[in-house]
Amino acid sequence: MHIRFTKMQGAGNDFVVLDETRGPLGLSHAQYRWLADRHFGVGADQILSVRPSPGPGLDFEYLIHNADGGEVEHCGNGARCFVRYVHDKGLTTLNPVRVKVKQGEISLALNHDGRVTVDMGAPVFALERVPFDASGLVSTTMGNVERWPLALPDGDEALVCVLSMGNPHAVQLVDNVDTAPVLVQGPQIEWHPRFPARVNAGFLQIVNRGQVRLRVYERGAGETLACGTGACAAVVTGIRLGLLDAKVDVHTHGGVLTIEWVDTPAHDAPVFMTGPATTVFEGEIDVPDLD
Numbered sequence: 001m002h003i004r005f006t007k008m009q010g011a012g013n014d015f016v017v018l019d020e021t022r023g024p025l026g027l028s029h030a031q032y033r034w035l036a037d038r039h040f041g042v043g044a045d046q047i048l049s050v051r052p053s054p055g056p057g058l059d060f061e062y063l064i065h066n067a068d069g070g071e072v073e074h075c076g077n078g079a080r081c082f083v084r085y086v087h088d089k090g091l092t093t094l095n096p097v098r099v100k101v102k103q104g105e106i107s108l109a110l111n112h113d114g115r116v117t118v119d120m121g122a123p124v125f126a127l128e129r130v131p132f133d134a135s136g137l138v139s140t141t142m143g144n145v146e147r148w149p150l151a152l153p154d155g156d157e158a159l160v161c162v163l164s165m166g167n168p169h170a171v172q173l174v175d176n177v178d179t180a181p182v183l184v185q186g187p188q189i190e191w192h193p194r195f196p197a198r199v200n201a202g203f204l205q206i207v208n209r210g211q212v213r214l215r216v217y218e219r220g221a222g223e224t225l226a227c228g229t230g231a232c233a234a235v236v237t238g239i240r241l242g243l244l245d246a247k248v249d250v251h252t253h254g255g256v257l258t259i260e261w262v263d264t265p266a267h268d269a270p271v272f273m274t275g276p277a278t279t280v281f282e283g284e285i286d287v288p289d290l291d
């Protein structure tokens with residue numbers, strides 16, 4: 001299948017963006033995996049599909065597939081690239097743009113400084129909605145959030161806060177992201193049996209109440225240079241731990257994301273993320289028939 005695509009990146013998290021507004025391409029999971037492959041395909045952390053509005057009050061639908069081919073609920077850096085794409089391609093002049101994602105609806109706005117602000121929706125802490133199996137575990141509480149001891153191989157343990165930003169996240173505090181065991185614990189946490197849908201593993205270093213450093217080992221993609229939903233999950237966690245203020249700059253290997261969240265008694269206020277979105281190149285490619 002011959003397809004056109006746009007390569008984009010948001011804080012180094014990179015994407016192949018497909019225009020499916022005239023109809024779905026009908027790609028298989030194996031073909032998504034091939035497109036994301038950095039040796040045999042184009043190379044990307046995720047594949048984003050732009051689809052027409054599914055109904056009233058919505059301007060577009062947005063599908064996300066991880067590099068491993070699996071479809072997921074949400075992608076924050078991808079959302080910023082999405083709104084840049086639909087404006088640059090002349091698919092809309094609306095600003096903000098209301099978009100249907102698997103997990104719900106989000107609002108995306110292009111700012112005058114070229115950055116993009118996304119209403120990422122509210123975090124979800126109900127364990128069954130992450131989902132996280134806490135059976136038999138005893139949590140400890142810090143600030144007003146529970147931390148769960150995850151048993152890892154070789155007697156290791158990670159103390160994680162779990163939440164959903166539409167997609168699942170497990171966030172732990174580390175002294176220094178540069179020396180944190182991201183590439184060892186990352187896959188161990190991603191595939192931990194207590195996460196039946198797997199999970200994105202965040203490693204959060206608090207610099208001060210307005211600055212953090214973050215590395216994320218992403219479900220279905222491995223460590224990425226930045227993770228938008230991961231940045232939201234990390235800041236929400238830090239605020240609930242009592243360690244962060246309501247507006248935080250998240251320093252990732254790929255750039256800086258600004259996250260804003262005002263905690264309320266119900267902890268259900270929306271999270272706002274602002275950051276860059278850049279088109280790298282346009283291309284076309286023959287995708288092999290793969291089931």
Ligand SMILES: N[C@H](CCC[C@H](N)C(=O)O)C(=O)O
Nearest residue numbers: 075076077167218219228229
């Ligand atoms: N790997 C994530 C999806 C992409 C999230 C990330 N790229 C972002 O910017 O939020 C998951 O499986 O839930």
